[in-house]
Amino acid sequence: MADDFSSVFESPLDDPPDADDLVRAAMEWHFSPLTGSPYWTERAKSFGFDPRTDISTLADLRLFSDIEVDWSGIPAHLLVPRGSRREPRRFGVYESGGATGPPKRIVDATSRSRNVAWQSMMLDAQGFPSGEGHWLHIGPTGPHVMAKNISVLSQLRGFLCFFVDLDPRWVRRCLSTGREEEAGRYVDHILDQVKEVLATQDIRAVSSTPRILEKAVGRADVYALMREKLRGIIWGGTSADAETLRLFEEEAFPRARIAGAYGNTMMGVAPQRTRLPGDTAACVFRPHYPYTVVELVDPERPERRVAEDEEGRVVITVLTRDYFTPPTLERDLATRRASAGGFPGIELSEVRPCDTGHTAALVEGVY
């Protein structure tokens, strides 16, 4: 779409716009009655401020701090910006895994693909394979945006993409009701399918979660094929500790390039930044700034941003043409890292879920 906002919303991937320019464009686009979505333009009537005039910098977005968005309950079609309806583009609806309650929904046309194209640039810099052979995604498909992301990424890199579906909600339901055995059978069912694809197709790269990769290593038949064939692995979806990452690279899959990707339905993809001498963390993630702005705040005092190398709770803001997310406190904790190479956004590592209200369950007995 070529309009006054194209230079910020669709800027060249290696030349991102100024963050405040993007904020102003996003406020105008999403809150103008002509271009904004029915949801946002209607909600803005009760804001007590006018995003189009009162917000002109990233910092001004704090005006949204009292505005709660029930992403689970919004009729999704109301999230499509009016300005995009004239375009012959097709929006899709994408749902979160529902780790923190009912699934959240977003709409997306091409913004996420730009995020993925940017990820692919970083994979090039890391020597991640492209061209020959095919890709296998072992993870959420169905309503989850991951399938679309991986489709785009594999096409950009010249691969045919195969899928083995994993329903994260079913796994979570099994585990939350103490049915570990059933979850185990489900994982075996997935790995049986993985084996079938690996045995018959020229798979060179895989995307999956650290947990599935670990389980695959435990299945000698699947692992032998993976170790032999894979030249690239992207892991994401859940966290991985430093030793697991080291083992992936040095022991389990020595012939593969390993790249992490932090992200979720709401924030997009923050790929692993190319490793630099002096990095203390095994894997540093770089959000797609300024389209996705990540902040890390003191879990006790969310108004305070944490310092470099300090742990904080993740706050995300999304400013794309397809959808807008005001600053939102997420469930993850992460460590803030100094941005490398003049990158204007913050970088982060050691992402892990935040255990809110954690209390150790008392167990009877002497063990």
Place this chain on the structure above:
Amino acid sequence: MAPSSGLPSSGLPSSEPRPCELPLYELPLVRAGRAVRSAQTLALAGVDGTPLATVHQAPPLLARLTVAEVREHCAGQDPDSAPDPALLRRAGRLFATATLGGLTPERYCELQARAAGVPVSVARHSLTDVARTFANAGARIAAECPPGATGVISPGEVSAVWARRGEVLAVIAPSNNPGTHTQWLTALACGYALLVRPGARDPFTPARMIDALLRAGVPPHLLSLLPGSHATGDALVEAADLSLVFGGDAAARRYGHDRRVILRGPGRSKLLHSGPVTDEVLDVICDSVGHDAGMRCTNATAVFTDGDPRALARAVAARLAPLTPAPPQSDEARLPVLPLAEARALREHLTRRLDGAVDVAAAHYPDGPLADLGDGSAALRPAVLLCERADHPGARVELSFPCVWVLPWRRSQGMAPLRDTLALTVLSDDPALAREALRERSIRKVLFGPVPTWSAGEVSPHDGYLSHELMEARGYGVADRLL
């Protein structure tokens, strides 16, 4: 394999660079006999919050890779190979006397006590107990083997061999008492490759045992130490042939249906008292409750009496009252110590489980059931809980401190109230009672007369013979002529 002098000490090979500014003891992983570092470490603090050690962590992926590595080693082994009992005897001596992983025996005892909150006197006497158990491993294995499966099978004979049910055993170990770890030594003597995930509060004891065994010359691939989370334990249980899991009722729910898991759950050990209350009776009861700070599965959880439960409970409470609360590393300590908040939570849990029972020990402690040690930790004073009926649910509530439920019992009730008992002492002069107890399968050990519940013989079964779950008799016959 470790620096011989100077602090900080470390269990890592001395060729590895050690960060000298780190004042903490460093406990490495052991993968198939090799001490290695992990990129993931956890700080282990004492019960008073003092940082004690950096424990290298094994994530689930490392557990799986190590099991695979161990299996490769096992593939080339003789199916009936097992470490020479002489090596185990030597390892026991090293455990008791040598500097291992940079720790003298005394320094090991102190770390174990401070981290696990177990009085240091327990680790000290365990040094020699462990050495004795190691020395006895060969005799125990021989005693447990069915005589029909011991001989050499000659041509023309069809007979039995005593064979391992698998090659790789995962051990999900506890932190309650150093002696508990001697159980998995039986598996090593059977020739299993062991992968031990230590308890979070005591990685020191299994690390020391493994160091001693390696130094004594046990084949390295038989020994791995993989500290880690529940997920690491789950990965080990999934990947190993068999598992020995120490845990509570939650572990029983989780693994109870898995035929590859040998479960060591709560002991719920008891005494059955019939007859007069004498000094000797009280000594045996109090010794059963309070020995080793009451943290073993063979410490008594309940006393059933056909006498006056109130008088008995009061007498027991009075005798237990002098057990000294003190920091676990001090010589006089006789009670378990926990971080203050955990100690409070444990007592609150007990309060919720009282169901009408009365703690008659409370009268001895005007300042309450916890002895605040002033350093962020508290010692758990004995609790003696008087119940009015034999089916009071308290008899099933085993807590890791001297905590005993006293319940009324009548002969007509038989053994029903005494079910699910690891060790039962029958404090009576009536042998018929002991025989009746032996008929109840869920009572795993019966001791007749004035002997404490934790008593064991050199070849007595703890909860059945462990080797009978690890080994099986398989038929083998050899023709009298070659084809």
